[in-house]
Amino acid sequence: MKILVQVGFEPKLTFLCPLCNKEVEIVYERANNEWVSEHAGCLNFTVVRTLPRIGNDDLAGSLVFLGLESDFSIKEAVEGLRLIAKDEPDQQKRQKIDSGIKKIESKIGSAEKNVMPLADILKAGAFGLKVVAGREVYALVWKYGERYYGQAMNADIKGRTMLATDSLDEALRYVSYWLGYWGHERILK
Numbered sequence: 170m171k172i173l174v175q176v177g178f179e180p181k182l183t184f185l186c187p188l189c190n191k192e193v194e195i196v197y198e199r200a201n202n203e204w205v206s207e208h209a210g211c212l213n214f215t216v217v218r219t220l221p222r223i224g225n226d227d228l229a230g231s232l233v234f235l236g237l238e239s240d241f242s243i244k245e246a247v248e249g250l251r252l253i254a255k256d257e258p259d260q261q262k263r264q265k266i267d268s269g270i271k272k273i274e275s276k277i278g279s280a281e282k283n284v285m286p287l288a289d290i291l292k293a294g295a296f297g298l299k300v301v302a303g304r305e306v307y308a309l310v311w312k313y314g315e316r317y318y319g320q321a322m323n324a325d326i327k328g329r330t331m332l333a334t335d336s337l338d339e340a341l342r343y344v345s346y347w348l349g350y351w352g353h354e355r356i357l358k
Contacts, residue, residue, distance in 0.1 A: 182233065186211055187290045188283070195233070212236060212283070215299055217309060221320040223331060228318060230311040234299040235287060237280040237344065241351035242303035247273055280348050284341060291317070292337055302350040310344055319343045326350075 180197040182204070188211055195206040195214055204216030213236030220230050247270050254266040280300075290296050297311030306326050310319040317340035319332030332343045 182216065184233070187235070187296060188212060188286060213238070217297070217299070220311065220318075221309065221322070223318055223320060223333060228313045230294075230297060230313045230318065233295075234297040234309060234311070235290065236299050236301060237283060237287070237348065238276060238301045239280060239303055239348045239351065240277050242301045243273055243276050245303045281345075284344060284348075288337060288341055291340065298344060300344050300347040302347045304351065306347075306350065308343070308347040310340055312340075321347060 182195045184193055185191070186193050186208055191208070191211070193206060193208050193214060195204050195216060197204050206214045208214060215234050215236060216232060217234055218232070220228055222228075250266055250270050250273070254263050254270070257263045257266060287298060291298055291310065291312060294312040297309060300308045300310065302308065302321075304323075306321065306323040308319055308321040310317065310332065312318075315335060317332065317334050317337065319340065321330040329343065329346055332340065334340060
């Protein structure tokens with residue numbers, strides 16, 4: 170299906186952040202073919218238009234997902250930026266990259282702190298959670314009806330890749346599992 174839009178039309182979603190109650194605006198970026206918004210250091214949001222299938226069921230659920238980045242994914246992003254900064258000849262650009270690195274590093278430990286406040290939001294079903302584990306591995310967790318569903322996304326992952334439960338506690342354990350997926354007990358390649 171192709172949707173034709175008027176020149177200058179900018180698809181966007183606007184809503185209040187469930188943590189800080191400030192307005193959030195998500196704008197569709199055609200270049201990256203995705204909906205992503207960084208919300209003033211509070212939370213990241215993304216739009217998932219088609220949820221994963223679990224078994225033979227097409228499940229409905231949240232459209233907007235709150236981003237939780239694991240410490241590993243944050244360190245991975247910082248490492249990539251440091252490589253870019255090292256090769257950047259322009260001093261001003263390098264300073265901007267270094268400033269971005271400090272901002273990103275300040276997020277270490279924030280996902281674990283936000284899990285419990287986000288539990289009530291997940292329970293309400295208005296938003297899902299996108300848990301970024303790192304190395305292009307992430308898990309989506311959402312509520313549909315009275316059940317919680319989750320699915321990890323990346324073909325090469327091992328572990329608890331799917332979730333279907335009536336228990337919020339079990340859904341939160343699934344979130345914690347993916348936040349710590351690349352933890353010290355795993356051998357890093």
